[in-house]
Amino acid sequence: MKFTLGHSARIISIVISIVMVAVFFFYIFYLVPYVSDTASAGDDTAENRKYHVLVVGKAENESFLQQIYTGAQQVSKKYDAVVELHVPESKAENMSLQVLLEYASFTNPDGIIAYIGESETNIKAPVNIDGKQIPLITVVQYHPDIPQVSFIGTNYSELGRKIAVESSAYLKGHGSLAIINTSSSNNPNYSTLMNSLINSLEEYTGIKTTISDFGLSQGATAFERRVENEIGADNIDLVVCLTTEDTIHAAQSLADMNNGRRIGIIGFGEGDIADMYLNRGIITELLSIDSPKIGETSMSELFEFIRYGYANSYINADVRIKKAGSR
Amino acid sequence: MIRFSERSIRTRIIASVIAAIVVMGACLIVTIRLNQRTLERIGGSYKTNAELSEFSTNLAATEKAMETYVEYHTFESIDSYYHYQSLSDSSVELFQSVPSTDTVLQKEYIVRQITSSFFTYSRNAVAARRANNMPDVDTWYEKSLECYSMLQNEVLQLNILFMKKNAALYNENRDNYTIMTRISIIFIFIFFMLVLAVLYFSITAITSPLADISAVALRVANRDFDVPLFNSTARDEIGNICRAFDRMIISIREYIDTIWEKALQETALKEKEMEMRELYADAQLRALQNQINPHFLFNTLNTGAQLAMMEGADKTCFFMEQVADFFRYNIQQKNQTASIDEELALVDNFVYIMKVRFGDRLQFVKDVPSGKYMQFLPRMTLQPLVENCIKHGLKEAMGIVVLKIKRDSFFTEISISDNGCGFPPDLRKKILEISASENVPVEPASGSSIEEKKHENTGTGLINVIARLRLYFHRNDVFDILSGSEGSGTTFLIRIPNV
Numbered sequence: 001m002k003f004t005l006g007h008s009a010r011i012i013s014i015v016i017s018i019v020m021v022a023v024f025f026f027y028i029f030y031l032v033p034y035v036s037d038t039a040s041a042g043d044d045t046a047e048n049r050k051y052h053v054l055v056v057g058k059a060e061n062e063s064f065l066q067q068i069y070t071g072a073q074q075v076s077k078k079y080d081a082v083v084e085l086h087v088p089e090s091k092a093e094n095m096s097l098q099v100l101l102e103y104a105s106f107t108n109p110d111g112i113i114a115y116i117g118e119s120e121t122n123i124k125a126p127v128n129i130d131g132k133q134i135p136l137i138t139v140v141q142y143h144p145d146i147p148q149v150s151f152i153g154t155n156y157s158e159l160g161r162k163i164a165v166e167s168s169a170y171l172k173g174h175g176s177l178a179i180i181n182t183s184s185s186n187n188p189n190y191s192t193l194m195n196s197l198i199n200s201l202e203e204y205t206g207i208k209t210t211i212s213d214f215g216l217s218q219g220a221t222a223f224e225r226r227v228e229n230e231i232g233a234d235n236i237d238l239v240v241c242l243t244t245e246d247t248i249h250a251a252q253s254l255a256d257m258n259n260g261r262r263i264g265i266i267g268f269g270e271g272d273i274a275d276m277y278l279n280r281g282i283i284t285e286l287l288s289i290d291s292p293k294i295g296e297t298s299m300s301e302l303f304e305f306i307r308y309g310y311a312n313s314y315i316n317a318d319v320r321i322k323k324a325g326s327r
Numbered sequence: 328m329i330r331f332s333e334r335s336i337r338t339r340i341i342a343s344v345i346a347a348i349v350v351m352g353a354c355l356i357v358t359i360r361l362n363q364r365t366l367e368r369i370g371g372s373y374k375t376n377a378e379l380s381e382f383s384t385n386l387a388a389t390e391k392a393m394e395t396y397v398e399y400h401t402f403e404s405i406d407s408y409y410h411y412q413s414l415s416d417s418s419v420e421l422f423q424s425v426p427s428t429d430t431v432l433q434k435e436y437i438v439r440q441i442t443s444s445f446f447t448y449s450r451n452a453v454a455a456r457r458a459n460n461m462p463d464v465d466t467w468y469e470k471s472l473e474c475y476s477m478l479q480n481e482v483l484q485l486n487i488l489f490m491k492k493n494a495a496l497y498n499e500n501r502d503n504y505t506i507m508t509r510i511s512i513i514f515i516f517i518f519f520m521l522v523l524a525v526l527y528f529s530i531t532a533i534t535s536p537l538a539d540i541s542a543v544a545l546r547v548a549n550r551d552f553d554v555p556l557f558n559s560t561a562r563d564e565i566g567n568i569c570r571a572f573d574r575m576i577i578s579i580r581e582y583i584d585t586i587w588e589k590a591l592q593e594t595a596l597k598e599k600e601m602e603m604r605e606l607y608a609d610a611q612l613r614a615l616q617n618q619i620n621p622h623f624l625f626n627t628l629n630t631g632a633q634l635a636m637m638e639g640a641d642k643t644c645f646f647m648e649q650v651a652d653f654f655r656y657n658i659q660q661k662n663q664t665a666s667i668d669e670e671l672a673l674v675d676n677f678v679y680i681m682k683v684r685f686g687d688r689l690q691f692v693k694d695v696p697s698g699k700y701m702q703f704l705p706r707m708t709l710q711p712l713v714e715n716c717i718k719h720g721l722k723e724a725m726g727i728v729v730l731k732i733k734r735d736s737f738f739t740e741i742s743i744s745d746n747g748c749g750f751p752p753d754l755r756k757k758i759l760e761i762s763a764s765e766n767v768p769v770e771p772a773s774g775s776s777i778e779e780k781k782h783e784n785t786g787t788g789l790i791n792v793i794a795r796l797r798l799y800f801h802r803n804d805v806f807d808i809l810s811g812s813e814g815s816g817t818t819f820l821i822r823i824p825n826v
Contacts, residue, residue: 006535013528020350020521027514028357034503035364046429052436082426082433106444106474107437129447 051081053302054104055295057115058097059088063244063271064291065115068139071295072113079303081110101126104134111135111302113295116143118187135305137298140289141189142314150301152294152315156189159287159319160196163266166285166321167201167238170264174206175237178230180246182214182223193242193268210236214246227253236263238284244269247286251277281324290318335563336533343529347522354518358511365504372497375489382418383482385411386442390475393449397456397468408453412446419443431492434485441481445474536565540572552579608798612663612705649679657707664799667700667732667739667823670709674730677710681717688721694731702739702823705795711788712743712819719747719817737825742809744818750810758786762793763803789819796821 055072057065069085076083086103088095097120104112105126112126112134118141125147126134135149142151167177179197201209212230214223227250231239239254241247247267254263255277264284267274270291277283294317305311334342392408395401419442423435452467536559543554554576559569653676656669665673671693678691691713713728720726727746732739793806800823809818 006532009528009535010532013525013532016521016525016528020518020525023514023517023521024350024354024357027354027510027518031357031361031507031510034507035361035368046427046432048423048432049426049428052426052440082428084433084437102473103477106477107440108444129444 049076049080049082051079051110051303051306052107053081053083053111053113053299054107054109055083055085055087055113056097056100056104057087058095058100058117059091059093061115061117062087064140064289067270067291068113068115068295068298071292071297072299073295074292075296075299079299081299081303083299084109098123105129109134110306111137111149113137113139113298113302115139116141116146118189135302137302139294139298139317148313149305150298150311150313150315152297152301152317154189154289154317154319156192157196159268160193160198161200162319162321163193163197163240163242163268163287164200164204166287167240167266168204168207170238170266170284171204171207173204176208176210176235177201177238177240178210178212178236179240180214180227180242180250181211182243182246190242197240197242223249224253224256228257231263238264238266241265241267241269244271244274247283248273248277251282255280255282275322278322278324284324286322288320288322290320293318336565339533339563340530343526343533347526351518351522354515358515362504362507362511365500365507369497369500369504372500373490373493376486376493378418378421379482379486379489382415383479383486385415385418386445386475386478386482389415389449390445390471393453393468393471396453397464400456405453405457408449412449415442416446431485431488434481434488438478438481438485441474441478445471445478448474536561536569540565540568543572547576547579552576552583609663612795612798646680646683649676649683652676653680663706664703665706667702667704667709667741670704670706671695671700671730673707674709674713677713678717678728681714685717685721685726688724688726689717690725690727691717692727692729694729696732696734698734700732700734700739702825704821704823705792705799708792708796708821709741709743711792712821715788716743716745716747716817716819720745722747734825739823739825741821741823742818743821744809744816746816749815750808750817752810754786755808755810758789758793759808761786762790762797762806800824 053072053076055065055069065085065087069083072083086100088100097114097116101112101114101123104114105128108128114136116123116138120143123143123146126136128134133147136147137150137152138146138148139152140154142148142153171177179194181194198209198211201207212226214226227239231254239250241250244267247265247269248271250265250267251274254265257263265277265282266285266287267283268287270286270288274283274286278286297315297317301311301315388411389408392404392411395404396408419439422439422442423432424439426436427433448467448471452464452471455461455463455467536557539557543557546554556573556576557569558573559566561569653673656673656676675693678689682689682691709730713730716728717726720728723746725746729742729744731742731744733742734740789808796805797803799805802824805822807820807822809820810816
């Protein structure tokens with residue numbers, strides 16, 4: 001005789017037991033993630049690297065160094081390195097470059113990429129706790145008194161020629177051009193750039209060149225007033241700026257003038273604000289050093305030195321030209 | 328190894344309950360443990376900050392001890408320096424040792440590197456101070472202070488990073504705890520329901536055979552033994568009950584079969600016995616009929632002879648025909664029974680023959696209502712009685728024999744009476760008793776006197792008739808002899824049931 005009820009009940013109880021065990025394990029597996037390491041515990045994509053490279057510079061070069069850092073960061077995995085940008089967050093910190101390099105020494109990195117401005121003197125080369133030189137790559141400015149693995153800089157003479165070519169192209173060979181000059185005369189790079197630009201423009205006879213000496217540290221308001229008075233009054237077709245700050249100030253001044261006349265701006269430099277004016281079409285062209293490429297090249301030279309003991313001592317940085325509306 | 332399903336009900340139920348408790352307990356323990364872990368994690372969310380704070384304190388103590396030693400050159404300060412440096416060193420050993428792309432880990436790495444530099448410079452300063460090499464003391468001391476300043480700044484930054492990370496971790500753990508609590512409540516409820524369901528079905532599975540046993544027992548109690556056998560192979564109590572029940576049902580069936588067979592045998596024996604008795608009765612009947620024939624034949628032949636002597640051929644012829652009819656009826660015994668009408672016809676034949684013999688001395692009165700009397704009775708029943716009445720009636724000067732038939736709704740009553748000297752009571756009693764017994768004498772006893780033989784012949788014929796009637800109708804009251812005082816004659820009374 002078959003006990004159908006009992007048989008069914010037994011099968012059902014077995015099935016429910018299996019379900020219960022499954023639910024139990026599901027319960028555990030479902031809850032375990034809540035007690036295991038949570039997402040906030042750390043970056044899952046983070047990884048340990050073998051080498052440590054510091055990008056060091058002063059606060060006023062933060063934007064430029066940020067670009068270099070970005071370039072170096074892009075190739076860091078290739079060299080199994082962690083790249084860090086060590087720049088004071090604002091000018092208010094007023095930290096000297098020597099202190100920044102001391103900091104770099106204390107962290108004992110495998111290499112340093114530093115922007116040492118031309119005004120920086122008596123800079124001591126960074127050494128580790130054992131007293132050994134830390135491989136140093138300098139960018140933009142070469143310092144013969146500091147032992148450097150490589151120097152990656154700009155050929156300002158070539159840059160001046162490029163700006164002249166771009167200016168002529170904008171004016172189509174005819175027009176008036178004003179060069180904003182705010183830098184000191186004892187800056188050799190700036191002087192080289194200015195000389196090269198003026199000499200090159202002299203080749204274009206249809207272009208009338210004016211140099212507007214705005215002097216140093218006049219402040220933004222004074223700068224804008226002079227732009228309005230001098231450039232707005234004269235029939236200037238193109239303004240050429242040789243620093244990032246001059247380019248931005250010129251763009252701001254000309255944007256506010258609104259005298260119904262279109263004045264082009266060819267500037268030199270980079271940064272978010274300059275890019276914004278470029279995108280808005282106020283700045284016509286923006287020439288800049290290809291700083292991310294400098295970062296990549298710096299890493300390449302640094303690790304060539306670390307691995308083989310030698311590297312190229314001098315490398316020319318490329319120049320990028322960004323035109324309004326091209327992006 | 329005994330299977331679980333073969334263990335006793337008590338063991339299985341206890342095991343089921345224990346299993347349910349274990350499952351629920353496991354669920355609760357897991358839940359409590361997970362919640363505890365989450366709470367620990369929430370509590371330890373800011374653990375790294377605390378550790379870093381302790382590290383920073385030790386670091387400050389190290390720096391302070393270095394300062395004191397450089398300035399005062401005391402044993403306590405150098406002891407303190409090494410003590411706190413050791414503590415700081417053991418803490419910093421836990422920090423990230425290689426560069427990392429993770430911001431926090433990288434900051435740990437930086438702190439570790441600067442700490443290492445600080446220890447190197449401070450050790451150099453302390454060593455220079457122990458050696459009283461003051462120029463070096465100034466160099467390394469200044470370097471140590473500069474390094475320490477930066478280190479404190481980095482520790483502060485690391486602390487902020489830890490704080491951000493830990494705040495996020497705390498919020499996440501707190502959210503997880505809330506979610507876990509809700510999920511746990513839901514799962515515990517589900518588990519509780521599942522455990523209840525398992526318990527219910529397990530206990531149903533264990534005890535359900537009892538319901539079947541109960542149903543079968545009820546049928547058996549209602550004398551329905553045609554129930555299916557359990558044929559259970561279980562070794563538990565229910566299995567034992569099932570087997571006992573099966574054996575009981577089989578025993579009952581066997582007992583019923585035995586009783587049935589006995590009943591059949593008894594019925595067969597009874598039928599056989601009845602058949603034997605019928606055969607025996609039939610044999611008796613035939614024997615009695617065979618007794619009658621010779622007497623009658625003898626007397627008839629005498630009468631025929633006398634008639635042949637006294638009268639001419641026609642009457643003799645008629646007479647002989649009557650005789651022939653009479654004999655024919657006697658000889659034609661295809662059946663053992665005859666209808667009342669057939670018997671009355673035979674009586675008429677017989678009375679004619681007797682009237683030829685005795686003439687006017689014999690008066691025969693036949694009082695039979697018109698109609699057909701088809702009731703059957705043993706053949707040759709009425710004629711011997713009429714003959715007996717004629718014989719006893721003729722002892723008087725005038726022999727009167729009366730035959731009456733009276734019919735009511737239950738019986739057909741045939742009475743044959745004479746006007747003779749009556750029937751002796753002793754003889755009547757003896758004849759009725761003998762005819763009622765199973766051993767009816769077929770022949771009269773030998774060696775008796777002539778008078779005795781006459782009585783015996785009369786008795787034998789009556790007994791024969793009475794016995795056949797009783798055998799045929801299976802009733803003792805079918806025949807009676809009525810006789811009053813001496814000389815009041817005798818009446819034979821036959822009461823034939825109409826059904």
